[in-house]
Amino acid sequence: MKTVRVLIVDDHRLFRSGVRAELGPSIQVIGEAEDVDSAVASIAELQPDVVLLDVHMPGGGGQEVLRRVLGSGSQVRFLALSVSDAAEDVIGVIRGGARGYVTKTISGAELTDAIVRVADGDAVFSPRLAGFVLDAFASTEAPPIDPELDSLTQREREVLRLIARGYAYKEIAKELFISVKTVETHVSSVLRKLQLSNRHELSRWATARRLV
Amino acid sequence: MLREMSETPTVSNAAPAAEPRLVRPASGRVIAGVAQGAAAQLRLDPVVLRLGFVLLTVVNGLGVVAYAALWIFTPKEQVKGPEPARDWGQFAAYGVLWTAIAGLWWITGASDGSIGTWPIVVGGIGALILWQQADPGRRQRWMSGAVSKVSASWVRTIVGALLIVVGAIGFLAASGELAKAKTGLVFTAVVVGGMLMIAAPWLASLVKELQRERTERIRQEERAEVAAHVHDSVLHTLTLIQRNAHDSREVTRLARAQERDLRNWLYQPKQDADATLAAAVRRVAAEEEDAHGVPIEIVCVGDCDLDERLGALLQAARQAMVNAAKYSGAPVISVYAEVEPDEVTVFVRDRGQGFDLDAVPADRMGIRQSIIGRMERNGGSARVRTEPGDGTEVMLTMKRAS
Numbered sequence: 001m002k003t004v005r006v007l008i009v010d011d012h013r014l015f016r017s018g019v020r021a022e023l024g025p026s027i028q029v030i031g032e033a034e035d036v037d038s039a040v041a042s043i044a045e046l047q048p049d050v051v052l053l054d055v056h057m058p059g060g061g062g063q064e065v066l067r068r069v070l071g072s073g074s075q076v077r078f079l080a081l082s083v084s085d086a087a088e089d090v091i092g093v094i095r096g097g098a099r100g101y102v103t104k105t106i107s108g109a110e111l112t113d114a115i116v117r118v119a120d121g122d123a124v125f126s127p128r129l130a131g132f133v134l135d136a137f138a139s140t141e142a143p144p145i146d147p148e149l150d151s152l153t154q155r156e157r158e159v160l161r162l163i164a165r166g167y168a169y170k171e172i173a174k175e176l177f178i179s180v181k182t183v184e185t186h187v188s189s190v191l192r193k194l195q196l197s198n199r200h201e202l203s204r205w206a207t208a209r210r211l212v
Numbered sequence: 213m214l215r216e217m218s219e220t221p222t223v224s225n226a227a228p229a230a231e232p233r234l235v236r237p238a239s240g241r242v243i244a245g246v247a248q249g250a251a252a253q254l255r256l257d258p259v260v261l262r263l264g265f266v267l268l269t270v271v272n273g274l275g276v277v278a279y280a281a282l283w284i285f286t287p288k289e290q291v292k293g294p295e296p297a298r299d300w301g302q303f304a305a306y307g308v309l310w311t312a313i314a315g316l317w318w319i320t321g322a323s324d325g326s327i328g329t330w331p332i333v334v335g336g337i338g339a340l341i342l343w344q345q346a347d348p349g350r351r352q353r354w355m356s357g358a359v360s361k362v363s364a365s366w367v368r369t370i371v372g373a374l375l376i377v378v379g380a381i382g383f384l385a386a387s388g389e390l391a392k393a394k395t396g397l398v399f400t401a402v403v404v405g406g407m408l409m410i411a412a413p414w415l416a417s418l419v420k421e422l423q424r425e426r427t428e429r430i431r432q433e434e435r436a437e438v439a440a441h442v443h444d445s446v447l448h449t450l451t452l453i454q455r456n457a458h459d460s461r462e463v464t465r466l467a468r469a470q471e472r473d474l475r476n477w478l479y480q481p482k483q484d485a486d487a488t489l490a491a492a493v494r495r496v497a498a499e500e501e502d503a504h505g506v507p508i509e510i511v512c513v514g515d516c517d518l519d520e521r522l523g524a525l526l527q528a529a530r531q532a533m534v535n536a537a538k539y540s541g542a543p544v545i546s547v548y549a550e551v552e553p554d555e556v557t558v559f560v561r562d563r564g565q566g567f568d569l570d571a572v573p574a575d576r577m578g579i580r581q582s583i584i585g586r587m588e589r590n591g592g593s594a595r596v597r598t599e600p601g602d603g604t605e606v607m608l609t610m611k612r613a614s
Contacts, residue, residue, distance in 0.1 A: 166546025
């Protein structure tokens with residue numbers, strides 16, 4: 001199995017070294033960055049497979065890195081890693097182009113698994129992110145602008161519900177009598193909708209949750 | 213735009229509000245509630261329509277006819293209990309306004325279609341344009357300023373002053389003294405205008421200064437609140453952790469409890485744990501996490517008010533969490549609560565050792581009575597899925613009261 005080359009972007013040095021120590025042998029950490037500018041420069045120079053991206057950083061945070069790197073046409077894949085549970089942050093980085101969101105409480109083994117998954121082009125949803133997505137897509141009765149992008153299929157909803165209930169992809173596959181690959185397809189499709197859907201309810205929902 | 217959106221309520225499972233029917237509300241009516249009802253339909257402030265009726269009445273009496281027609285054809289809103297009183301204060305205000313405008317109308321000779329008509333038409337159009345251009349938020353503020361309590365409103369002061377001036381001029385004109393008083397009036401106007409021009413920059417800077425001070429005070433209050441919270445909780449916990457450094461279990465428990473507390477404070481909408489389901493689930497999970505030292509991860513989708521049956525659901529969920537924490541041996545427990553329009557579902561899941569459901573002794577009451585029995589007594593259902601070595605999942609479903 002080929003190793004995945006990873007760049008860690010986080011403004012806490014202790015945290016970076018902690019992640020480095022916890023990752024499995026299939027992951028090779030090729031560099032670290034501590035703010036937006038150095039992250040953008042390192043990504044351009046090192047061309048990592050996956051960037052582990054902190055959401056809150058000096059100089060604009062993870063969303064700024066996403067905007068500058070993906071805006072320049074790069075194909076690098078991002079996995080957001082944050083202590084924040086705020087809906088605004090979670091939906092923000094996913095809409096910004098990250099392929100997954102996990103919180104920093106995740107175990108080393110799970111993080112390794114998530115990085116490999118993102119490197120393969122799949123999406124990684126934590127239970128909390130799945131809950132946010134279900135909530136956001138359900139919170140409005142307004143008719144969708146684009147039915148294909150603005151609503152979830154029954155199957156996608158089932159998969160998200162199981163993720164929110166704490167099921168791993170393998171367990172979801174067993175539960176729904178489908179293959180793990182199919183689960184991944186559903187999650188990727190939800191990710192695509194989340195990123196492309198132009199219903200402003202998504203952002204509005206996330207903002208409103210914070211302000212209540 | 214964004215500001216306005218953020219003020220709308222967040223997750224609501226209530227049915228979407230249907231387009232309101234045209235009715236005459238009883239509360240806050242001035243005469244019969246016609247303007248208020250029509251304004252609700254048109255999404256305008258009732259003041260706009262009331263002023264419209266007043267103006268139309270002055271011009272040619274059309275306002276009275278239109279009002280009467282709407283009065284006849286619009287059903288009255290059904291109210292429970294005693295009918296609220298008519299708003300006599302506003303009634304008087306509109307009466308005075310009508311008298312003033314009618315007086316002005318008559319004095320300027322506008323009623324004959326001569327000189328006075330055009331200035332008023334032009335002024336009216338100008339005012340309309342101004343109203344249209346002001347953004348909705350500001351319009352709302354102006355409106356509420358115009359009709360709210362006297363103390364808060366400088367708009368009222370200005371309107372009052374204008375009415376007095378109009379009245380005085382009207383009186384002078386009626387008694388034929390206007391021409392004599394004219395020089396004096398012009399002199400006064402020039403002096404007052406000049407003084408205003410001199411004082412304007414100073415007044416503006418005073419207002420700005422006041423606003424700055426206010427912002428600063430709010431900021432300081434916020435900072436003090438944050439400091440108080442950090443002091444009461446975080447610093448306190450750090451001290452406890454240092455004191456218990458030898459007991460790793462206790463340290464983990466303290467750190468986890470503090471993390472949860474801080475997260476709730478930072479990221480969760482302020483909720484009353486006795487009132488809504490999501491907050492109650494979080495509180496129950498937090499209590500059991502503290503009692504048993506096993507982290508409980510919670511995901512809630514949607515929310516609703518608590519009632520008696522959901523209270524029972526909550527008790528059953530608590531028992532399921534206790535069982536998982538005490539007997540499963542799992543390092544973490546997942547709780548998922550979803551509120552749907554017709555039912556509420558809660559899942560409590562662990563990846564622990566599981567057990568053989570049929571082999572549970574008949575005298576063990578935890579699952580049979582506290583979970584399944586309780587749910588069924590309250591019209592819900594519980595399903596336990598478990599196998600030795602394969603973890604346990606308890607699914608609790610309760611129909612929502614309609």
